[in-house]
Every structure is written in C-alpha cells, then in structure tokens.
Amino acid sequence: MADVAVQHGTAQVYEPSLFGTYSKKIGMWLFLLSDSLTFGALLFAYTYGRVSAPNWPTPFHSESIRNATLMTAFLLTSSLTMVLAVRAAVDRRPKAQLGYLLATMACGIAFVILHGKEWSNLIAEGLTLPVFPTVPGHHGSKEFMDVAGTVPQFAATFFGLTGMHMLHVTLGVIYLGVIALRRKFIPILLGLWLVAWLATPAYSPFHYGAHVLLVGAIVCSVILWLKPKMYDSGDVEVAGLYWHFVDLVWMFIFPLVYLMSTKIV
Amino acid sequence: MEADQVALVEQVAEQHRHHPVGQFFWVWGGLLILTGIEVYLGYQNLEPARMLSMLMGLSIIKAGLIIAYFMHMKFELTRMRWITMGSLVFCLAMMLVFLPDAFRLLHLGVGAR
Numbered sequence: 001m002a003d004v005a006v007q008h009g010t011a012q013v014y015e016p017s018l019f020g021t022y023s024k025k026i027g028m029w030l031f032l033l034s035d036s037l038t039f040g041a042l043l044f045a046y047t048y049g050r051v052s053a054p055n056w057p058t059p060f061h062s063e064s065i066r067n068a069t070l071m072t073a074f075l076l077t078s079s080l081t082m083v084l085a086v087r088a089a090v091d092r093r094p095k096a097q098l099g100y101l102l103a104t105m106a107c108g109i110a111f112v113i114l115h116g117k118e119w120s121n122l123i124a125e126g127l128t129l130p131v132f133p134t135v136p137g138h139h140g141s142k143e144f145m146d147v148a149g150t151v152p153q154f155a156a157t158f159f160g161l162t163g164m165h166m167l168h169v170t171l172g173v174i175y176l177g178v179i180a181l182r183r184k185f186i187p188i189l190l191g192l193w194l195v196a197w198l199a200t201p202a203y204s205p206f207h208y209g210a211h212v213l214l215v216g217a218i219v220c221s222v223i224l225w226l227k228p229k230m231y232d233s234g235d236v237e238v239a240g241l242y243w244h245f246v247d248l249v250w251m252f253i254f255p256l257v258y259l260m261s262t263k264i265v
Numbered sequence: 266m267e268a269d270q271v272a273l274v275e276q277v278a279e280q281h282r283h284h285p286v287g288q289f290f291w292v293w294g295g296l297l298i299l300t301g302i303e304v305y306l307g308y309q310n311l312e313p314a315r316m317l318s319m320l321m322g323l324s325i326i327k328a329g330l331i332i333a334y335f336m337h338m339k340f341e342l343t344r345m346r347w348i349t350m351g352s353l354v355f356c357l358a359m360m361l362v363f364l365p366d367a368f369r370l371l372h373l374g375v376g377a378r
Binding site for chain 1: 277278282286293300303308316327328335341342348349356360366368370
C-alpha cells in the first residue's frame with residue numbers, strides 16, 4: 001500500500017485506520033474486552049451461587065452498605081475527574097491535566113482504603129478464607145462464623161471478586177501515577193509500599209498484598225528506563241479507558257455483591 | 266511514534282475538543298442518581314430473581330452511560346462500536362447459557378435429574 005501511495009506521489013503514505021483511531025487505543029480496547037470476560041466469569045460464578053443457594057447469607061448491615069455506597073461515589077467521581085483530565089490533555093493544559101489525574105488517583109486510593117477497612121472488619125468478624133491468618137485475640141461474631149460454615153462459597157466468591165477488583169484499582173492508580181508524574185512517581189510508590197507494609201499488622205492480608213506496590217514500582221521503573229517519553233493526550237486517553245473500565249466493573253459488583261446481600265431489619 | 270499514529274492522536278483529540286464538558290457532569294449526576302435508586306431497591310424485601318433483574322437492568326444502563334460518554338464509544342466509528350460491543354455482548358451472553366442450571370439446583374435439589 002505504501003509503495004502504491006509513493007508511486008502516485010500522494011501525501012497519504014499509510015493505509016487509513018480501519019477503526020478511525022490510533023493503535024494504542026485499539027490495543028487497550030482489546031485488553032479491556034478480554035478483561036471483561038475475566039470479570040464476567042467471576043460475576044457469573046457469584047450470580048450462580050447466589051441463585052442456587054436458598055440459604056444465601058445477607059450479612060451486610062447498613063454500615064457496610066453506607067461504606068460501599070461511598071466507595072461507589074468515589075469511583076464515579078474519579079471517572080468524572082479522569083474524563084476532565086483527558087479533556088485538559090487534548091486542550092494542552094498540563095497543569096489542569098496533572099491536577100485532574102492526581103484527583104483521580106486520590107479517589108482511587110480512598111476507594112482502596114475504604115475497601116481495605118471493609119475487608120478487615122469482615123475478617124475480624126469471622127467472615128474469612130482458610131488462607132487468611134487468624135486475627136489474634138478476636139473470636140468473631142456467631143453470625144459471620146455461621147456464614148463461613150454453612151455457605152463457604154460466599155466468602156470465596158466475595159473475596160475473589162472484590163479482591164480482583166481491588167487489584168485492578170491499585171494497578172490503575174499506579175498506571176495514572178506513571179502517566180501524571182513519570183519518574184517522579186517511583187519514589188512516591190516505594191514510599192506508599194513501605195507505609196502500606198509497615199502500617200498493617202502481620203495477620204492482615206494487606207500486609208502481604210502491599211507487595212503489589214513494590215512489584216508495580218519495579219515494573220514501572222523498567223518501563224520508564226527502557227522507554228522514557230513525554231506522555232501525550234493519546235496516552236492519557238488510553239489510561240482513562242482502563243480507569244473507566246475499573247469503574248464500570250464496580251457498577252456490577254456493588255449491586256450483585258452488596259445490595260443482593262443486604263441485611264434488612 | 267509513527268507519523269500516521271501522531272496524526273490519528275491529533276484527529277481524536279480534535280473530536281474531543283468539540284464535546285461540551287457539561288455533558289460529563291450530567292452523566293456523573295445521572296450515575297449517582299441511579300446508584301441511589303439501586304441502594305433504595307436493596308432495602309426493599311423483593312424476591313431474589315426479581316431484585317437481580319431490576320438491579321442488573323439499572324447496572325446495564327449505568328454501564329452504557331460510562332461506555333458511551335466517559336469511554337467515548339458514542340463518538341467512535343460505527344464499525345468500531347459494533348465489533349467491540351457486539352463481541353463483548355455475545356461472549357457474556359454465552360456464559361449466561363449456564364444460568365438456568367442454578368435454578369435447577371434451587372428448585373429441584375442437587376440429586377434431581
């Protein structure tokens with residue numbers, strides 16, 4: 001095609017894009033399509049368990065629902081700030097772009113902290129997995145111990161689904177950090193890792209989960225070392241696609257996992 | 266980056282510049298309201314299957330809004346919209362083929378044929 005174009009002396013050297021957009025964006029869409037099948041399978045497994053078990057527990061008190069609603073509001077707001085960051089990028093307003101990206105990351109971090117708090121409370125109450133260490137000096141409540149005993153798939157699907165999502169949000173924050181701050185983000189990420197690791201007790205799953213930040217810092221360092229560049233509006237838009245996807249998935253997890261298991265008194 | 270990719274990035278950026286920013290705030294407000302309705306429904310003592318269908322209906326509307334406006338899909342080429350969304354819906358629908366089995370377990374028990 002290129003040869004033909006050159007022979008005819010036209011400026012259109014390259015074949016036009018079939019989808020009217022750049023390759024990175026198409027690549028991200030393909031990744032998101034595959035990732036949506038991962039979450040689709042997990043959500044399907046949860047729905048299957050929910051429908052087929054007549055004694056499915058409803059352990060989420062109003063405190064949990066309030067917490068999850070607040071988390072949803074944080075994610076929705078982060079999507080708004082993300083789309084404003086993309087707009088600032090295409091309008092070539094770097095300060096506004098940086099501000100909106102940092103606001104998006106702050107909402108994401110607030111989401112992860114609230115979710116971590118929720119997990120820790122549930123684990124302390126007795127809704128746990130065999131792989132999680134026991135909380136010393138805490139026996140949990142009978143209600144949650146019963147749930148773990150009678151419908152073990154509840155805890156397995158709950159922690160599997162929400163844990164996978166939390167991992168995606170964490171990676172999204174790292175991704176946005178790299179786009180916003182580039183190399184300056186690496187020491188910040190290492191600082192966050194140290195805080196998350198040292199501030200959580202040894203029996204908490206987050207004590208080990210915090211190492212995701214260390215792995216993220218290593219991978220980002222390699223990427224930034226191998227391919228240092230100034231990120232353009234396309235990079236911000238592609239990062240935004242990933243972030244909106246994380247928000248989108250939560251729009252299904254929140255009603256399925258929390259609202260379908262609300263304790264009505 | 267290749268010259269054609271640079272040109273395409275600029276072409277997409279130009280599309281973004283024509284979208285009024287206010288629409289994003291409307292979508293955000295709509296999503297928050299839909300979330301409020303979902304929470305309200307969560308406290309209604311409905312039958313699980315009915316509750317599930319209502320909540321999933323609202324979630325699909327929310328997902329549609331996010332994909333269309335925040336993820337810019339509404340403004341993509343028609344073929345891009347159909348190929349991405351068509352394949353996604355098809356694959357997810359194929360998973361649902363197995364869902365009736367969950368109702369079998371619920372109504373007939375594990376040992377039923």
